[in-house]
Amino acid sequence: MNAAAGPVATLETALAHASRLLATDPALAGEQATEIIKAVGDHPMALLVLGVSRRARGDIDGALGILQPLATAQPNSAMAQLELGIALGRARQGDEAVAALRRAVKLKPDLPQAWLALGDHLMAMDDAEGADAAYANHVRYSTRDPQLLAAANALHEQRIPEAEALLRAHLKRSPTDVVAIRMLAELAVRLGRNEDAEHLLARCLELAPGFHAARQNYALALHRANKPARALAEVETLLAVEPDNAGYRNLKAVVLCRIGDYEPALELYAAILEDYPRHARIWMSYGHALKTAGHQDRAIEAYRRSLQLNPGFGEVWWSLANLKTVRFSAEDLAIMRGQLDKPGMETEHRQHLEFAIGKALEDASEFEASFRHYQRGNDLRREVLQYRAGDTTKRVARIVRGYTREFFAQRAGSGSDAPDPIFIVGLPRAGSTLIEQILSSHSAVEGTMELPEITSITRELRGQGDAGQTMPYHDVVESLGADALRRLGERYLEHTRIQRKTEAPFFIDKMPNNFLHIGLIQLMLPKAKIVDARRHPLACCFSGYKQHFARGQSFTYSLEDIGRYYADYVELMAHFDDALPGRVHRVFYEDMVDDTETQVRRLLEYCGLPFEDGCLRFFENKRAVRTASSEQVRKPIYREGVDHWRNYDPWLGPLKQALGPVLDSYPAVPEFPLAR
Incomplete structure (x- = not known):
């Protein structure tokens, strides 16, 4: 019995040693895996180490030559699917990478590396909601600390007050725990406290400059806070480390569009589409950028490519209609109506389709039918909004009361x-x-x-009330002196x-x-x-x-x-x-x-x-x-x-x-x- 255990123990020891070497010397890890395969045949773990070794050394074709048959032979191996997904991503085969990563997290949900890679791909695909969920799971499974795990689970299940209490208690004991700080930043984003999230993520990077996941979160926070120059600097830092990361490249394209640099953004989108040629949302984003830059024919072609992949993509139909120059054919109208009649159509797609059909019928001079579609689209959109007309009337009354001739005369000479x-x-x-x-x-x-800069300024002014209480920004403006007003300008x-x-x-x-x-x-x-x-x-x-x-x-x-x-x-x-x-x-x-x-x-x-x-x-x-x-x-x-x-x-x-x-x-x- 002991004699039989010896070779098994030796094999396990050799495999464990080869696996550990991947982090420090992938070439040597590959050599050891090769020797194990020579000795015992195509052992799955040895093949996995060999495939990862080749990927780590930049031999992507060699890695795929090992990992693809391994994942096929071992369909229930989460690690094989994970490593295949990472290698496919490096091979610029984005859609296939996403499929492998989804299989990995389905087999083993607590794989933080798989969630992070999946989030990066979904970010590249402009699937912000899916990316956010993947990144949240990366945060959730990145810790083995019981209290942090409890906080991550609470955050995942939207038990926000409980998650906040657990995180703040943990940070009282361990104020430099960057994982906890990043989780608290995620919580702040969900509560709409974007400035808090920004400060927390900046603190993360002070403590751990190499915490790339936090830096990506920080770049997103800066972008959403209308700070594109700083967001772009953070994205460039990430790309310097991982230039082929599709999520980083997409985020850069989005920020470039925000600041009006469309031609380099178009180059990025075109390159991303080489990795994800079958993803309708990226074709739509590409179409948006082309339209804005004045390339109308190419924009229409991109929108049409998107619809070939997903005929029910309402926003794309509306994007074509919104060009104001496209006239839909009878076939287009029939497709839109057929998609609208499908049961289970998502409300967002339905809204856009109603508006697009309204435009098609307007162009055909069928005005009553056109109006009914516009009306249904508006009704659907209004259902998810919180607008109250009376609030605007009160807001106007407050402005009229406060900003009088006398008010302006008293502040003559203020500002830039x-x-x-x-x-x-x-x-x-x-x-x-x-x-x-x-x-x-x-x-x-x-x-x-x-x-959006004036809106950003008013948002910050609202937060300057007593004890940080939100208040009408006009109340704050009334208290500002000439120097403060000049600084705002x-x-x-x-x-x-x-x-x-x-x-x-x-x-x-x-x-x-x-x-x-x-x-x-x-x-x-x-x-x-x-x-x-x-x-x-x-x-x-x-x-x-x-x-x-x-x-x-x-x-x-x-x-x-x-x-x-x-x-x-x-x-x-x-x-x-x-x-x-x-x-x-x-x-x-x-x-x-x-x-x-x-x-x-x-x-x-x-x-x-x-x-x-x-x-x-x-x-x-x-x-x-x-x-x-x-x-x-x-x-x-x-x-x-x-x-x-x-x-x-x-x-x-x-x-x-x-x-x-x-x-x-x-x-x-x-x-x-x-x-x-």
Whole structure:
């Protein structure tokens, strides 16, 4: 019995020794595995060590030549599936890698390395929800500490208060435990405490600069916090260590798109698609980037490739419709209707399909059927939103009360003297992209995008209340002195610098909702220009109603809500016209269409710019355009859109009622306040 045990023990010892060598000397590990195979034949563990050794030494084909037959012969071996998945990933066979990694975690859920690799692939595929879940499982299974494991399980099961209590208790005893700090950061993200998460992850990296999973989380947190320059620096650090990591490359492409560097982002997406050619979501992201960069034909081709892979991908159908230049065929419409009729269709896909079919029927002049699809799409979208029109009305009333002539007079001379920004405000679909395209065709003006920086500043101001309590940011603004307001202006200029690609002295911030923050803009950037884009209320509101926005604009999914929002907007702008006479220049879309040159000259005069003929040939401007009007502003102005809403007039009663005197008075402004 003892004699028989000897060879077995020797084999186990040799295999264990070869496995340990993988971390320090993969070549020697491979040599030992080869010797074991010569002695005992194709032992699964020895083959696994040999395959990993070859992968570690960069011999990916050699590794796959061993690991693929091994995984086939050992279908229940989680480690064989894991190592095959990693090797396939290195071989740029992303879809096959994901399949192997999914098999690995199904066989053995507590494999942190498999979850991390799977998360990276899902991140590359633009599956943010799936990636987040995989990364959460990586955190969950990365620890063997019983208390941390309990906290990870609580976090995984959404028992947030319990997870937070366990983590804080653990960190009291072990304040430098980076795994616990990273878990607490994940918890903060789930609670919406993004700034806390950012600080925690920065602390992680102070303690453990090589903690790459935490660095990736940190880059994501910075990206979501509108800090693209810092996010990009963290991604570059990760890519310096692992240049072929698909998740890192995708994140870099996303950040590059955020800052307007589309051509290098397109190169990254094209390379990622070589790894994941059968993934519909990446083709869609590629299409989005191509569209924004002005490559419309290539964008359409990318969207069509996505639909070949997933005919029920509602967002892609809507993306085609949203180009405003694509006309769907009868076959397209039949496919969309067939997908919509499928039981179990996800709500998100259903929403997009309703809007896309609405657009297809609109183009076919079937307006009543078109309206019904738009209505169903809006109803579905509104069900998942928390918008309340009364909250906006109260918000406007608070601004009107606080930002008076006297208030501004008392703070004259505050803020930064920089004249660089030109803010274009108003409602979406009011012609702001057209104004931006005209202005950015001037040699002294650069068009950027809808910059989120003002929103970021207001969010931070809200958190500056007593004891960190969230409060209306206007209350905080009222307490700020001249120096603090100047610093806010300088901060805005610093944080938007990355969006500026030319030496033009002026740049455009086209975030329409900034009309709610004109008071803040005046205080921190008193020399900035503010242009209000206004369009007939029925044309503007219905155009917004039939638009499925990628994010935000929650007021657009009900005719009543959007009508009340438009009325609130008109009231607030009338207030600022009174409190800051001449401060805001208004452009009526209909006037711009009827007499373009006169309106362009007035606009340039307001901005202090000499007239340039290029502003009348704005449609020749090849810059990237990120809004729903991207293709329309690449063509000369046309009148057809001015009265298009009349095709839907029979069904706009709720909108007309919500608009009330604002509709009757247009383009003049009624007496405020209105009874609403």
